[in-house]
Amino acid sequence: xxxxxxxxxxxxxxxxxxxxxxxxxxxxxxxxxxxxxxxxxxxxxxxxxxxxxxxxxxxxxxxxxxxxxxxxxxxxxxxxxxxxxxxxxxxxxxxxxxxxxxxxxxxxxxxxxxxxxxxxxxxxxxxxxxxxxxxxxxxxxxxxxxxxxxxxxxxxxxxxxxxxxxxxxxxxxxxxxxxxxxxxxxxxxxxxxxxxxxxxxxxxxxxxxxxxxxxxxxxxxxxxxxxxxxxxxxxxxxxxxxxxxxxxxxxxxxxxxxxxxxxxxxxxxxxxxxxxxxxxxxxxxxxxxxxxxxxxxxxxxxxxxxxxxxxxxxxxxxx
Amino acid sequence: xxxxxxxxxxxxxxxxxxxxxxxxxxxxxxxxxxxxxxxxxxxxxxxxxxxxxxxxxxxxxxxxxxxxxxxxxxxxxxxxxxxxxxxxxxxxxxxxxxxxxxxxxxxxxxxxxxxxxxxxxxxxxxxxxxxxxxxxxxxxxxxxxxxxxxxxxxxxxxxxxxxxxxxxxxxxxxxxxxxxxxxxxxxxxxxxxxxxxxxxxxxxxxxxxxxxxxxxxxxxxxxxxxxxxxxxxxxxxxxxxxxxxxxxxxxxxxxxxxxxxxxxxxxxxxxxxxxxxxxxxxxxxxxxxxxxxxxxxxxxxxxxxxxxxxxxxxxxxxxxxxxxxxxxxxxxxxxxxxxxxxxxxxxxxxxxxxxxxxxxxxxxxxxxxxxxxxxxxxxxxxxxxxxxxxxxxxxxxxxxxxxxxxxxxxxxxxxxxxxxxxxxxxxxxxxxxx
Numbered sequence: 001x002x003x004x005x006x007x008x009x010x011x012x013x014x015x016x017x018x019x020x021x022x023x024x025x026x027x028x029x030x031x032x033x034x035x036x037x038x039x040x041x042x043x044x045x046x047x048x049x050x051x052x053x054x055x056x057x058x059x060x061x062x063x064x065x066x067x068x069x070x071x072x073x074x075x076x077x078x079x080x081x082x083x084x085x086x087x088x089x090x091x092x093x094x095x096x097x098x099x100x101x102x103x104x105x106x107x108x109x110x111x112x113x114x115x116x117x118x119x120x121x122x123x124x125x126x127x128x129x130x131x132x133x134x135x136x137x138x139x140x141x142x143x144x145x146x147x148x149x150x151x152x153x154x155x156x157x158x159x160x161x162x163x164x165x166x167x168x169x170x171x172x173x174x175x176x177x178x179x180x181x182x183x184x185x186x187x188x189x190x191x192x193x194x195x196x197x198x199x200x201x202x203x204x205x206x207x208x209x210x211x212x213x214x215x216x217x218x219x220x221x222x223x224x225x226x227x228x229x230x231x232x233x234x235x236x237x238x239x240x241x242x243x244x245x246x247x248x249x250x251x252x253x254x255x256x257x258x259x260x261x262x263x264x265x266x267x268x269x270x271x272x273x274x275x276x277x278x279x280x281x282x283x284x285x286x287x288x289x290x291x292x293x294x295x296x297x298x299x300x301x302x303x304x305x306x307x308x309x310x311x312x313x314x315x316x317x318x319x
Numbered sequence: 320x321x322x323x324x325x326x327x328x329x330x331x332x333x334x335x336x337x338x339x340x341x342x343x344x345x346x347x348x349x350x351x352x353x354x355x356x357x358x359x360x361x362x363x364x365x366x367x368x369x370x371x372x373x374x375x376x377x378x379x380x381x382x383x384x385x386x387x388x389x390x391x392x393x394x395x396x397x398x399x400x401x402x403x404x405x406x407x408x409x410x411x412x413x414x415x416x417x418x419x420x421x422x423x424x425x426x427x428x429x430x431x432x433x434x435x436x437x438x439x440x441x442x443x444x445x446x447x448x449x450x451x452x453x454x455x456x457x458x459x460x461x462x463x464x465x466x467x468x469x470x471x472x473x474x475x476x477x478x479x480x481x482x483x484x485x486x487x488x489x490x491x492x493x494x495x496x497x498x499x500x501x502x503x504x505x506x507x508x509x510x511x512x513x514x515x516x517x518x519x520x521x522x523x524x525x526x527x528x529x530x531x532x533x534x535x536x537x538x539x540x541x542x543x544x545x546x547x548x549x550x551x552x553x554x555x556x557x558x559x560x561x562x563x564x565x566x567x568x569x570x571x572x573x574x575x576x577x578x579x580x581x582x583x584x585x586x587x588x589x590x591x592x593x594x595x596x597x598x599x600x601x602x603x604x605x606x607x608x609x610x611x612x613x614x615x616x617x618x619x620x621x622x623x624x625x626x627x628x629x630x631x632x633x634x635x636x637x638x639x640x641x642x643x644x645x646x647x648x649x650x651x652x653x654x655x656x657x658x659x660x661x662x663x664x665x666x667x668x669x670x671x672x673x674x675x676x677x678x679x680x681x682x683x684x685x686x687x688x689x690x691x692x693x694x695x696x697x698x699x700x701x702x703x704x705x706x707x708x709x710x711x712x713x714x715x716x717x718x719x720x721x722x723x724x725x726x727x728x729x730x731x732x733x734x735x736x737x738x739x740x741x742x743x744x745x746x747x748x749x750x751x752x753x
Contacts, residue, residue: 008428093633093637094393094637095636095637114638115638115639115641116519116523116639116640117523117591117592117639118638121639133460135522136522137523138522170519176522177521201516226644
């Protein structure tokens with residue numbers, strides 16, 4: 001794994017910070033791990049003896065389980081703490097919780113938190129690596145890594161490819177991380193959805209914003225759907241789920257506006273019949289479940305790279 | 320034997336009296352006088368102001384001293400010392416204490432603490448509404464009797480237009496100024512920074528300019544109808560500046576202030592989620608910052624006020640979403656204003672001094688901010704060019720939530736005198752009780 005040298009970070013906080021070389025380093029390591037997934041003995045010894053703590057202060061299934069499985073594949077011990085089971089409900093600050101986890105000899109912290117910037121805050125506070133598993137509406141870097149890893153498997157080099165992201169962009173950390181990743185990999189990014197959820201301000205990130213679905217989907221090589229988060233939005237962002245579906249839901253007729261071999265992606269959990277028709281989600285064009293599988297190997301790569309940087313940077317101390 | 324003060328060889332700048340000249344300043348028994356007799360000169364305490372500016376003590380009409388109830392953040396003792404260290408001799412404290420200063424007892428408690436602990440002149444304000452809840456008028460007339468200089472629900476802008484209208488009419492009867500923190504709450508729920516490219520990038524909930532513009536418009540309209548004056552606090556939005564400019568041109572009785580952080584910083588400063596850049600209203604875009612400066616230069620905005628808002632390190636050391644709003648400002652206001660207005664070439668020194676002395680004093684009719692003979696000898700002697708590194712651990716304030724910590728700034732108060740008494744010598748507070 002020669003790309004190892006491109007990675008010198010202790011933490012993975014944002015995609016915005018990463019260079020293309022760093023993205024490639026993760027992809028090449030993830031690709032190597034993917035070959036091991038089909039073995040009957042899936043476990044690698046790389047992080048044996050290490051303790052990884054998943055501090056998940058917001059609900060999550062996919063990301064949490066994928067991090068747990070990725071850690072176990074690398075032979076690390078994993079402890080997962082959720083908000084209800086943590087002292088945060090007793091009023092402990094995030095700072096104190098994190099310092100306690102470090103003092104429990106954790107070797108790496110994976111954090112999901114509703115407050116944007118909290119992983120950055122912890123990365124500056126702690127000696128151990130911190131990996132962002134989603135911070136509010138800011139970033140979800142490992143999701144963007146697995147999305148772009150999947151896109152490259154299907155489309156090859158992303159230079160000049162048109163990727164459309166459709167749905168609730170405003171509140172989406174997945175969209176933000178994917179915008180950075182796709183731009184760094186040379187793709188042209190179009191954002192689509194209602195003006196209340198896809199403000200023009202996003203164009204400051206080097207993307208195109210369209211509210212007309214047909215032009216947004218025309219000739220796209222891939223479409224990334226985002227879940228309409230009805231638990232977060234009241235009736236002020238769009239009138240009803242029914243109206244959303246009628247204007248922006250992806251169905252067979254609208255999917256025909258895409259390139260013939262375009263792929264359909266979704267980070268999950270999907271609302272069948274809201275942002276996507278059920279049969280499209282299950283169709284050959286959908287790579288939704290492959291994304292989930294790739295989520296394991298991309299997270300294995302991130303865990304190993306960050307943990308290894310830490311091991312290297314700690315050497316002078318122990319010498 | 321009278322107490323005689325002689326400040327020698329300074330550059331005396333007194334904008335209210337159009338004075339800017341090399342010279343001396345004299346006081347006898349705490350009051351400024353035109354000259355001293357030979358005998359008085361012999362007995363005078365002499366301060367050598369060579370190379371320094373001698374100005375009226377600064378007036379800050381917007382500070383939070385947190386007493387009663389939140390003295391872990393600041394107190395009248397520590398806050399007034401921070402004022403003195405920043406060259407301020409008169410400050411006006413906001414009523415969002417715990418309990419809020421919406422009743423006579425709390426105002427009297429504040430007045431007692433001022434008499435006991437303050438090293439500069441401190442004037443309290445009272446609430447517009449009971450418990451600052453925006454629903455029923457506080458006992459404004461009774462509060463006035465115990466010495467408030469204005470009413471405001473600072474930080475909790477009155478949302479109900481009917482209540483605001485009646486508050487204005489009622490306060491106008493006593494000629495009592497009304498100050499308003501202009502924020503439409505329906506547009507700013509959970510907002511933590513300026514709404515714009517940076518809030519979008521950082522995933523933080525944005526506070527749009529429109530929320531300020533709407534209340535500035537509302538206040539302008541109510542001031543026009545009632546003829547009661549409203550003072551708009553810490554204006555941050557470019558459109559609000561132009562609304563105020565047009566309203567003043569039509570003769571509507573309004574005034575407005577700008578804070579040092581709004582003339583110095585933009586929303587990009589939030590990029591690392593440093594909560595020492597989280598304040599309300601938030602710092603905005605460069606185009607807003609320029610508009611605030613222009614507003615100060617052409618008189619649309621009348622004065623500088625710090626919105627000194629202390630919070631402890633453990634309260635600020637938080638997720639950005641959860642940390643309280645506010646930054647301290649009195650000990651950096653002079654340097655930050657000098658850097659961004661005078662050293663940046665926007666205005667001359669006397670103009671800046673007017674923004675920090677006579678003009679804010681006039682808004683609340685405090686009778687301060689001049690070096691007129693007969694006035695109390697409240698004086699700031701400062702070096703406009705002294706370069707220093709901000710170290711919030713060395714502040715007089717009990718809190719350290721300062722956006723400029725660690726930065727090098729130019730301009731520092733060297734002597735602060737209140738009624739002729741030296742309270743700050745450039746290094747320390749000279750406590751009257753030793």
